[in-house]
Amino acid sequence: MSLLTIDDLVVEHRSPGRPVVRAVAGASLAVNPGEVVGLVGESGCGKSTLARAVCGLNPITAGSVAFDGQPVTPLGLRRRRLTGIQMVFQDPYASLNPRRRVGEQIADGLRTSGDTATTPADLLERVGLPRDFARRHPHEFSGGQRQRIAIARALAARPRLLIGDEPISALDASAQAQVARLMRDLAVESGAGLLFISHDLSVVRLIADRIAVMYLGKIVEVGGTAEVWAEPRHPYTKALLGAIPKPDGLGVLPAELPGDVPDPANPPGGCRFSPRCPMVMDVCREKEPDFGPVACWLHEPT
Amino acid sequence: MTLDITGLKMSIGGKDILRGVDLRLSEGRVHGLAGESGSGKTMTGLAVLGLLPHGARVSGAIRLGERDLLTLPPKELNRVRGGEVAMVFQDPATSLHPMLTIGKQLTEHMRHHLGLGKAEAKARAVELLGKVRIPGPAEAYGRFPHQFSGGMRQRIAIAIALACSPKVLIADEPTTALDVTVQAGVLRLLRGLCDELGLAVLLVTHDLGVMSAVADEVSVMKDGLVVETGPRASVLREPGHAYTRSLLDSLPDTELT
Ligand SMILES: Nc1ncnc2c1ncn2[C@@H]1O[C@H](COP(=O)(O)OP(=O)(O)OP(=O)(O)O)[C@@H](O)[C@H]1O
Numbered sequence: 001m002s003l004l005t006i007d008d009l010v011v012e013h014r015s016p017g018r019p020v021v022r023a024v025a026g027a028s029l030a031v032n033p034g035e036v037v038g039l040v041g042e043s044g045c046g047k048s049t050l051a052r053a054v055c056g057l058n059p060i061t062a063g064s065v066a067f068d069g070q071p072v073t074p075l076g077l078r079r080r081r082l083t084g085i086q087m088v089f090q091d092p093y094a095s096l097n098p099r100r101r102v103g104e105q106i107a108d109g110l111r112t113s114g115d116t117a118t119t120p121a122d123l124l125e126r127v128g129l130p131r132d133f134a135r136r137h138p139h140e141f142s143g144g145q146r147q148r149i150a151i152a153r154a155l156a157a158r159p160r161l162l163i164g165d166e167p168i169s170a171l172d173a174s175a176q177a178q179v180a181r182l183m184r185d186l187a188v189e190s191g192a193g194l195l196f197i198s199h200d201l202s203v204v205r206l207i208a209d210r211i212a213v214m215y216l217g218k219i220v221e222v223g224g225t226a227e228v229w230a231e232p233r234h235p236y237t238k239a240l241l242g243a244i245p246k247p248d249g250l251g252v253l254p255a256e257l258p259g260d261v262p263d264p265a266n267p268p269g270g271c272r273f274s275p276r277c278p279m280v281m282d283v284c285r286e287k288e289p290d291f292g293p294v295a296c297w298l299h300e301p302t
Numbered sequence: 303m304t305l306d307i308t309g310l311k312m313s314i315g316g317k318d319i320l321r322g323v324d325l326r327l328s329e330g331r332v333h334g335l336a337g338e339s340g341s342g343k344t345m346t347g348l349a350v351l352g353l354l355p356h357g358a359r360v361s362g363a364i365r366l367g368e369r370d371l372l373t374l375p376p377k378e379l380n381r382v383r384g385g386e387v388a389m390v391f392q393d394p395a396t397s398l399h400p401m402l403t404i405g406k407q408l409t410e411h412m413r414h415h416l417g418l419g420k421a422e423a424k425a426r427a428v429e430l431l432g433k434v435r436i437p438g439p440a441e442a443y444g445r446f447p448h449q450f451s452g453g454m455r456q457r458i459a460i461a462i463a464l465a466c467s468p469k470v471l472i473a474d475e476p477t478t479a480l481d482v483t484v485q486a487g488v489l490r491l492l493r494g495l496c497d498e499l500g501l502a503v504l505l506v507t508h509d510l511g512v513m514s515a516v517a518d519e520v521s522v523m524k525d526g527l528v529v530e531t532g533p534r535a536s537v538l539r540e541p542g543h544a545y546t547r548s549l550l551d552s553l554p555d556t557e558l559t
Pocket residue numbers: 139140141142143144145170171314319337338339340341342343344345346355392
């Protein structure tokens with residue numbers, strides 16, 4: 001059975017006097033124990049909203065999220081800790097309390113998991129930081145150091161599901177590979193699941209078993225990492241993989257997607273990618289391709 | 303305008319953070335700055351704006367044209383900051399005020415530094431939001447920062463930095479929160495501003511692919527020092543320093559078929 005099952009999830013942001021923003025518009029995804037799923041997609045497509053809904057931090061409008069077969073309901077932070085889900089937030093300040101020493105914050109996590117053998121300094125070392133950083137406060141660190149501390153804090157609690165929302169975006173390439181592997185190893189060894197949200201496709205490729213590609217509130221393609229990488233099928237996935245700049249020193253600007261970035265408060269009809277898709281057909285504008293693993297009329301399951 | 307950083311040293315509480323940084327930004331050029339996490343890239347940018355943390359001791363020189371920013375009286379430095387020199391912070395939360403609409407934050411600057419009227423400032427703000435690919439810019443104008451995604455906040459911070467047509471832009475990891483297609487748009491925007499308006503850019507990024515796409519010169523920092531600097535092609539293709547080489551070697555192969 002899946003550890004995490006997201007089924008046709010809809011999450012809306014409502015604010016007075018503004019149109020409703022349907023940030024997640026019917027997304028389905030599963031994470032199995034010991035599995036790493038990479039979630040990628042356009043900035044603003046709803047990845048963080050989906051992750052926060054899984055943690056019970058954003059109310060669910062429709063559809064369902066189940067962790068261990070139990071529905072996830074909006075919970076306070078305390079209860080969430082007991083349920084075995086930990087999230088490393090996109091903004092590392094949101095994961096850390098600015099007024100407390102980082103060692104104390106990591107110790108909280110260790111208490112949650114009942115781990116008396118490990119010290120905060122041990123965890124700092126595992127994420128590649130000096131042991132004596134435990135005494136410092138979050139503002140005394142660089143962007144990348146802060147991200148590693150947020151990861152150490154989340155790992156201390158030994159979660160059964162770890163969600164990382166751009167957890168290592170500020171690290172250099174060699175540190176990224178190291179910390180990403182550490183997160184993967186911990187998940188695989190302990191049978192926990194890891195949902196890894198990242199814009200860095202080369203890191204996702206390095207650690208994810210499966211890749212889910214999101215566009216404007218929907219998962220448009222899911223597949224094994226190697227397969228998606230070798231043969232992306234959805235036109236959006238193709239555009240995404242094609243826009244990765246190469247470190248070849250040649251000064252080539254990568255291709256932009258044509259057309260405007262869509263507004264989730266006012267999504268296009270039919271296929272959500274149709275206004276920008278180079279392969280668009282008549283049917284695309286009329287009917288939404290509501291199927292998987294590739295939500296595109298060119299790849300309708302037979 | 304050129305910005306010349308020479309022998310920049312900085313320490314906090316007796317701990318040396320910058321140990322003699324030399325960097326030169328020229329008109330119409332993008333200078334890429336890579337380097338180890340914690341090596342001092344952000345601090346170098348903050349030093350230019352005079353925004354170092356409390357208790358920091360600085361020496362060396364940061365020359366903008368004829369002036370040394372390190373010795374400029376606070377009032378004049380204030381005029382430079384946000385006017386001639388603008389910064390996009392690594393953490394967009396630092397660039398944006400949580401309680402003010404983004405429209406207010408964009409126009410406040412323009413009205414103060416450029417002396418624009420209300421309607422003019424608004425028109426320019428909406429145009430800038432479109433340039434950084436914010437969907438529905440006219441409607442977005444009245445929203446608050448928390449109503450945007452992480453990557454959108456970063457793009458709004460870029461728009462605010464560009465609002466007063468700076469001559470020098472310090473951009474600290476401006477595209478790390480963006481997916482690669484939106485990133486491509488922002489990189490094209492930066493390149494265009496350099497080519498057309500002669501903006502001088504310091505682009506801090508750990509992404510060597512980004513570096514390769516837009517930087518004219520590349521410098522690499524380690525432990526508070528610039529360990530390598532040179533034209534893009536030579537640094538990325540024939541790195542001289544072992545650290546640069548290790549960065550390039552650790553990249554998983556991103557070739558696509
Ligand atoms: N307020 C502070 N007090 C003491 N030390 C600090 C403070 N802020 C930063 N530092 C230290 O200064 C060094 C340089 O930090 P800086 O933020 O410039 O690094 P960076 O190169 O930008 O790294 P990253 O890529 O992770 O953002 C780091 O080792 C950091 O721990």
